[in-house]
Amino acid sequence: MSRDTDSPPGRTAGRFDSLLRHDLPASLVVFLVALPLSLGIAVASGAPIAAGLIAAVVGGLVVGILGGAPLQVSGPAAGLTVVVATTINEFGWKTACFITVLAGGMQILFGLSRIARAALAIAPVVVHAMLAGIGITIALQQLHVLLGGSSRSSAWQNLIQLPNELLNLHGDDFLIGLVVIGLMLGWKKVPGRLQVLPGPLVAVVTATVLSLVLPGDPERIVLNGSLFDAIGLPGLPDGDWGGVVLAALTIALIASVESLLSAVSVDKMHTGARTDFDRELVGQGAANMVSGALGGLPVTGVIVRSATNVAAGARSRASAFLHGIWVLVFSVALVGVVQQIPKSALAGLLIVVGIQLVKLAHIKLARRTGDLLVYVVTVLGVVFLNLLEGVIIGLLLAFALLLWRVVRVSITAGPVAGTERWLISIDGTCTFLALPRLTSELRKVPEGADALVELSVDFLDHAAYEAIHDWARQHESTGGSVEYVELGTAHMAHALTGPPVRGRARSLLDDVLRPWRADDGNPITKGVAAFHRRNAHVVRPHLDELRDGQQPHSLFLTCADSRIVPNVITNSGPGDLFTIRNVGNLVAAGGRDASLEAALSFAIDELGVDNVVVCGHSSCGAMKALIAGGSAGPGLDNWLVHGRPSVDRFHAGDPVAAAAARAGFGVADQLSMVNVAVQLETLRAHPVVRRAMRERGLQVSGLFFDIASARVLAVTAEGIADIDAPDLAGVLAHTH
Known part of the structure; x- marks a missing residue:
């Protein structure tokens, strides 16, 4: 049947x-x-x-x-x-x-x-x-x-x-x-x-x-x-x-x-x-x-x-x-x-x-979320008026509270500790309703002072823009200076280009990482200007601590490919990684790369890093050229010769390649992982690295970054493995 x-x-x-x-x-x-x-x-x-x-x-x-x-x-x-x-x-x-x-x-x-x-x-x-x-x-x-x-x-x-x-x-x-x-x-x-x-x-x-x-x-x-x-x-x-x-x-x-x-x-x-x-x-x-x-x-x-x-x-x-x-x-x-x-x-x-x-849990929740007044008023309305009137009163009060929260803006002005500079912080939804508070706070800034206006606003109407702009113009006329830092989604430059709209929340990718192509002008200078306006004040305190020297915890050798951002994939910050980049993340054996030799000696002997990391990646052009054979073009052939040992190991059936194949990676990516394992062997044989490993426990480890999935894998001589975020000790000693 x-x-x-x-x-x-x-x-x-x-x-x-x-x-x-x-x-x-x-x-x-x-x-x-x-x-x-x-x-x-x-x-x-x-x-x-x-x-x-x-x-x-x-x-x-x-x-x-x-x-x-x-x-x-x-x-x-x-x-x-x-x-x-x-x-x-x-x-x-x-x-x-x-x-x-x-x-x-x-x-x-x-x-x-x-x-x-x-x-x-x-x-x-x-x-x-x-x-x-x-x-x-x-x-x-x-x-x-x-x-x-x-x-x-x-x-x-x-x-x-x-x-x-x-x-x-x-x-x-x-x-x-x-x-x-x-x-x-x-x-x-x-x-x-x-x-x-x-x-x-x-x-x-x-x-x-x-x-x-x-x-x-x-x-x-x-x-x-x-x-x-x-x-x-x-x-x-x-x-x-x-x-x-x-x-x-x-x-x-x-x-x-x-x-x-x-x-x-x-x-x-x-x-x-x-x-x-x-x-x-x-x-x-x-x-x-x-x-x-x-x-x-x-x-x-x-x-x-x-x-x-x-x-x-x-x-x-x-x-x-x-x-x-x-x-x-x-x-x-x-x-x-x-x-x-x-x-x-x-x-x-x-x-x-x-x-x-x-329910006591509902009362505690209302208290934590700032809605206790709505809760109490609604209860009293239901009990002593009637159910419909009590609910309507509660809804109206909840809506009024929501409206107040939506249009609320926090504005403060005061001197920055230890300096003569003044910080004006504006956070929230900045509309004409905020003008009394805004003008009151701006009036506190002394004439001739250097002022930093920090805007963390998601909505900026013309009235608020005009109040800030007019104050800045008058303040500069008295000898003071005004610098803007725009952290929110609504910008001063857009206030006069059309009706005010609530800006879309920007992610880290929007602010820092998304590839940016300018139709006109120099993208580098435009990027620097955006950095000064949005992010410089955030990293400035950290960089100030590093102005007299650096103490990175890791030397990070990776490919020169523009898609690899070491600090992002390792969740580290300024001063954490001493980075070396070349085509194919290769280590030239026998000291044939003076630049790499200098970097290794300086990072290990002078800076005392605790980790040396080699990081390969998917869709690597150097690995594709090596697997294809033939000439890669003038200037590349002489360099890619340092990758021939990796090709030989790949064709010999290296266990790393087998593990990568089982995981569904293509031939070029398999070679890229084998290449990381080979470079680790070369580094461990290097006199400077070998001595540091013996004397103070220097860690040498390998990574592979899969661009499409944004996943980082650990590479060892035996194969590849997933990295659990809470346990990076075996790969990077510590993160920023």
């Missing part, structure tokens, strides 16, 4: 095996976590208890089929509790269901418009603060239920009525709630085997059993009939369509953002397929339309259930779908069990869930 006809059954069998081994057990674990949370969220929202179960079923079945996040689990979420409770209080339950349907339709439009990723542009600190505000609000609400009372309409009322509730607490409700809180907080510390059971389920079951055996009559959940009895069509609003649309948009936006952020987090937890964000929004929207139409709460991706799903070993969306099936079966067959659960048990559960939404 052919592979084509055999593969589909094989794939089907594999999927079925994965379903039984991974997705089915994971779905049961997620179901046990989702059940108590769905009931608690319905209670906290002021909705019928069955509405939470309907939303859990729909979230599992509909999003499980249509959603774009393979391992995300959807259902009623704590993040929507506050806005749903407000919606129910304002419009009533039936209209709230219609608003959920409308919100689902908006989410589908979001998904079809392919704008899902735009929701991820919301500042994370605002999302974290929104969830924290929701958590605090839920905890304040449910604290009253825990004490045996009922929650108030606002966080402020819940806060000021708390002392009165404490004076009239119901002992049985309070005890049951404390048991749930204690079990929830302490469940992570129980032995490993017991942790297989979900903490929320254990806490609620334990509290329910205690409520049945201990004296007292705590208030319990009321669920009239089965889940099918609770299904009801939504109702149209009686006017105030503007408020209805605003409420639907609020739910749609919050549910979308929470689902997408949850999906991003879940993607980081596994290595399987990634989320299709647009499809996920369509799936969430469809689920909300179905849930609202059946009388359920709004649905969103829930990070707690999703993380549980991944941790339980789920491999596909089948787990989320099956968890919806289990919620449906339980809600239909075991209604009596649900009605035994005390409200205070769910209150304790929700208090812990609410507290856990306030």
Whole structure:
């Protein structure tokens, strides 16, 4: 039988095996976590208890089929509790269901418009603060239920009525709630085997059993009939369509953002397929339309259930779908069990869930990133105003803070220590907004002083340019001097050539290494001018230390090829390498190269270098000429004769050539590596080198630079090897 006809059954069998081994057990674990949370969220929202179960079923079945996040689990979420409770209080339950349907339709439009990723542009600190505000609000609400009372309409009322509730607490409700809180907080510390059971389920079951055996009559959940009895069509609003649309948009936006952020987090937890964000929004929207139409709460991706799903070993969306099936079966067959659960048990559960939404890590992160004010203001807005206003205030504050950071510029002026020169440092985005500070700092420079203006700016508008230019002209007229050092991407010379634009960040390659071809003028003098303007002041302190002498740690013999930059490929600086360059990095045996002899003697005996390095490279013209044979041209033949021993070794099957061939290098590059090995032998036999190796441990080593990959390899008599950046001791003793 052919592979084509055999593969589909094989794939089907594999999927079925994965379903039984991974997705089915994971779905049961997620179901046990989702059940108590769905009931608690319905209670906290002021909705019928069955509405939470309907939303859990729909979230599992509909999003499980249509959603774009393979391992995300959807259902009623704590993040929507506050806005749903407000919606129910304002419009009533039936209209709230219609608003959920409308919100689902908006989410589908979001998904079809392919704008899902735009929701991820919301500042994370605002999302974290929104969830924290929701958590605090839920905890304040449910604290009253825990004490045996009922929650108030606002966080402020819940806060000021708390002392009165404490004076009239119901002992049985309070005890049951404390048991749930204690079990929830302490469940992570129980032995490993017991942790297989979900903490929320254990806490609620334990509290329910205690409520049945201990004296007292705590208030319990009321669920009239089965889940099918609770299904009801939504109702149209009686006017105030503007408020209805605003409420639907609020739910749609919050549910979308929470689902997408949850999906991003879940993607980081596994290595399987990634989320299709647009499809996920369509799936969430469809689920909300179905849930609202059946009388359920709004649905969103829930990070707690999703993380549980991944941790339980789920491999596909089948787990989320099956968890919806289990919620449906339980809600239909075991209604009596649900009605035994005390409200205070769910209150304790929700208090812990609410507290856990306030994450210390988020607060520390906001403090480190300078966003603590945004976090605090958003939390206070969500708690004491409402969710939408709090989020809007947080976003506006975050945007204002961002704008301030973007246009901020640091300007300082002061004398350079130990000199009479003044340094004016301008760093950031220099616009007309900086003129008061700019002119104030420039005014500090004394008349007649030598001034260095250091510009590290990425944006320079005409007003700022004019202020600097006019000050410089006036300062020079009093006998002073002004020198510019432009480190940023925006330059003074470009300020008048067109509208100001933010410059592209330059890399080291752009500033120093990229080959530069000038259309007119001398490229050397232009390069020197650029060096003076951008880099001279950076290396000047280092060169000043070397003005009375040099102490290089290595003699570096390499090819004269213009593509080899020794200090770059060895990460060294001025004064580190004593460099010798010739065509083919050759060592003339028998002292036939007076220049090389002088350099070796001076570097080893006078400067006392610790290393001698020979560095060859790929695409070497000298090696190509040697391998081709014949005449290389006047002036070269007499020199390349020093490379004949390398050619002979190459043709004799040198192990270095074999290693290079196995690594995929061409013939000329193989010869180049053999040539490095041969030159190392010649150097080790040189009297000056041999004596230094014996008396003070001089190191002689070889390198090969592959130009195309910018990789440096070590060359030895046995072959070639990669060089790990942290361990260069065997090649170069130390770097700059």
